[in-house]
Amino acid sequence: MTMLPRPEDRSGRKLGLVIDLDTCVGCHACVIACKGWNDQAYGAPLSDSDPYGDAPSGSFLNRVHSYEVAPDPQAGPGPPSGPPPDLRGGQTPTRHVHFPKSCLHCDDAPCVPVCPTGASYKRAEDGIVLVNEDACIGCGLCAWACPYGAREMDPSAGVMKKCTLCVDRIYNETLPEEDREPACVRTCPAKARHFGDLGDPGSAVSQLVEDRGGVALMPELGAAPVNRYLPPRERDTWAGETDVLAPWLEPVAEEPQGFLGWLDRTLGKL
């Protein structure tokens, strides 16, 4: 059994990601940037089995899932939003959410204590959860323990792979300072990914979480994840703004002659 760092040994730094579900377009840029970096960086390459065959399957440290979110029928009438039933086949408008998922670097990471060899560990100085591949026997217990399904066994190396928060980028002195951030954050075209110290309430990421009402993923599972998700903002709100919008369409004319008269009056004033 492996120990999580004791509270008194922890630095207070909690490095993690803040992922903005309001702007994530589901493009998978983070998935591939992660694959590319980690294919040649920390630990064994992220291999692919049968890459050109019938059932290609490789290890990834980050994947994007997509969900449809139907409006809650219990939420009451609310503003009518989107097309009326006859134009949408009886459906209320459904939303589409892209949800990138990788290791959340939990404070109480359940994947660590279950490791029989000590390979799975959480760093005291910054909270990053890592696998020491030299000690990993590929038993998979940590993946079973992870409530988020964030670990993947490498099909070739037979060791457990997981997000390292690009530990070999963020402190990498051979990289320009501005590039010392996780590959997924650097590449995100929609700027939906942010990296920083969530243990510091004054950090930019903590501020972002506060401003946008960032949430932990399924906190009821008790793992105390460090990563945060920023919820999508309200959508389809114009339907509720009829009173505010209507004055903008107050008619000046109903037919061409009336319009030309209005034009005459208005231009006369210009």
Place this chain on the structure above:
Amino acid sequence: MSPDPQIELSPKIADEVRKTTCYMCACRCGIDVHLKDGRVRYIDGNRDHPINKGVLCAKGAAGIMQVTSPARLRAPLRRTGPRGSGQFEEITWDEALETAVSWLRPLRDAAPEKLAFFTGRDQSQSVTGWWAQQFGTPNFASHGGFCSVNMAAAGIYTLGGSFWEFGTPDWEHAKLLMIFGVAEDHDSNPIKLGLARLKERGAKVVSVNPVRSGYAAISDEWVGITPGTDGLFILSLVHELLRAGRIDLEFLGRFSNAPVLIDSDPRSPTHGQFLRDERGKELVIDRRTGKAAPWDGEGVEPDLRGRLRRAGVTHVTVMHHIAERYLSAEYAPEKVAQRCGIPPEQIRHVAAALARAAFDEPVVLDRPWTDFRGKRHDTMPGRPVAMHAMRGISAHANGFQTCRALHLLQTLLGAVETPGSFRFKPPYPKPASAHPRPHYRHTPGQPLDGPHLGYPLGPEDLALAEDGSPARIDKAFSWENPLSAHGLMHMVISNAHAGDPYPIDTLFLYMANMAWNSSMNTRGTIRMLTDADEDGNYVIPRVIVSDAYSSEMVAHADLVLPDTTYLERHDCISLLDRPISEPGAAADAIRWPVIEPDRNVRAFQSVLLDLGARLGLPGMTDADGSPTYSDYADYIVNHERKPGIGPLAGWRTGTNGIGHGRGTPNAAQLDHYIAAGGFFTAHIPDEAAYYKPWNRAYQDWAMGFGLLDAPSPALIQLWSEPLRRFQHAAEGHGDRQPPDHLRGRIKATFDPLPIWYAPLSDAFEDPAEYPIHAITQRPMAMYHSWGSQNAWLRQIHGQHPMYLPTYWWERLGLSDGDWIRVISSHAEITVPAAHMAALNKDTIWTWNAIGKRKGTWALSEGAPEATKGFLLNHLIHELLPPRGDGHRWANSDPITGQAAWFDLRVRLERSVPPKESLPVFGPVASPVGRGKDRRP
């Protein structure tokens, strides 16, 4: 507790970073290629690059898998089996080039039009087009005709530019963006960066799209429109804005042709044309004098209310016609709602929100500037409403007019080239009149009389033979599609097979997968490519293909010229072609070989120049018969299109040393580009950065830099006179007359003001029998056919179902894992189905170009792309169904010839799951074998 393991926190992953330009799609981002021991280790975005500013999409980051793809061709190939079998032998480059020369030389000497040279995802049309011109064939174009020519042409004819490489939303100032039908398309990273910037600034995004995926998913408001009705929706918005007087009169009066006087007497011989003075200048009424004055006269104040009776003919302004047309009740939200699949209230909400954003909170930049009439403006006011659209609205038979309608909407709001709206990227704005006309007159042994593609201004510019028949194999610039500014690549194989308008000898294709996902009617296209006459000779006698990978089209070639990958080549992303400019800067870029090929392949453009020299083509051959250019890099540096103007604008030789824009060739030019990160940027002065079409400072800057030969201010053409000229001809006026069977269609569709008409196919098949619209979207992590060979990307998009909306899902009683038959008037496919609620009620969709033919792309024959994957292309014919009038009508826009992919209608039936998606195509032999079980 034991201490944490010691880990290497600063591994050195690269010996060197080489900066070049991505080619994983058409976006042309700057990339940093990290190399170690001469091998590519990692690719990320170039932070300094104007397009992507450091970010990079999934495709770009997966480029390393494209460079190591097992589908890469290894050597020139000569066909040994039947065409389409995939059976080839490797030959030397000398054999390949001499074979090509032996086919092409007799054509050039006797009948150059018998070579049809068409290019697909070509980013070098400036050189491929020039080569075809020097060869002398009229038959050249790229793939714009089946891509987005409606958007491009409507933009050029109306605004002097369009979206993507022509222009962009003003991400820094817009408060409302309305984006039509864009899934991924072009400008991939800039749109994502832009959306992020809008969200950061609190601006709103409205998505008009039958499918709520991608950008629509993160939009604040979703308008789930029925495909093909965008134009009607837009004109309803126009109706509402006019009715409420929410239009920018100042902008319309000064910068559009709304105040220009139109001959409005139906009995007049110049009915519908502009009133002009003796110098040919369009006339307006000058508010200062109440008299007619040229539109661009010094100090003229055009009057939107102008009216003039001259020689018994009444002339009223374009604005007058606009009011009469769009205030009509036929555009009222209640009238269009059912057809558009959206409720009238939502149309009103959008119209009101546009008005609010434009007129409640104008953006005013404190930048004085002077317009083309010499009027000084103290500030730059703007309407912070931006629009963006691409193929979604343009790939319909009513797409050209729909795109025009969108530009009308932008113009009424004052939202063109003003702060917060839409901004041009140099070399745009450039109105149609400043572009060339089409050239097609060919003489054996001689170059063509000018560049192939252009913008006709009237019937006199059509590419017609003496007998009035189309001069080009694709029938571009004929009465069937007069404004086909990008050609009609999708008709070339069909026309060549039919010998209509004439047979050809050699089909020469570059980077276009016409035997699969880039053709309508894929099975028919394969048959035409492999069809033989009674003597056993192929109907299309010779096919030469250049590509880097083992595609379906490569399998149908007689001779294959293997291209390099994008990291192994020189390229220029040129201001003469499709540059990477930003609204505040002219910019171009290069690719250069950051690694050397490890196979016997050559960059296609170098091969083309070599072929040109072997054929003795002018411009490619010196007086002593030796090649003018040693390779493409030599051409990029030393070719001059006009004195002082070459493919690259940066680091030329000016009068006082290094200069930019105009200048003689500089032998060290590519070194400068490489040292600068692979691109060049020339910033536009602040006072010139907005109002470009009308801004003296911009016009002067563009002329000095070499983008314009002379200042060319131009009004927004809300009334399009070229359209009216064709319509007028169809009414029976003038020497050049359309064939009778096309008259009615031209009269109806070439309206000089934007109109909406139902997709043409609705008149050829019964919409009640085929009640469902079927469309594709391009995945953000995949580009056309290229992605499937990519070990990483195919794990994201290796399979794709047909997505059905709730209404049809429930009506067919489907559940997860079910399959459906999708039946069009042309063919049917049987494919896996899935449910998606966030869809227009009558629209189904799937990802584009995932399906692959067995044996191609170095994939296994059991690959999901080949067994479960499918193409919608099978359902779409390049011709509309016969209707007994003696003609077969093209499934294209009647104005531009744009392939009407998205007009597809189908019906659905539940199906017993077959073993594989239907139809099944037999395997082809792979010239490259198949990929290994483990990735290298």
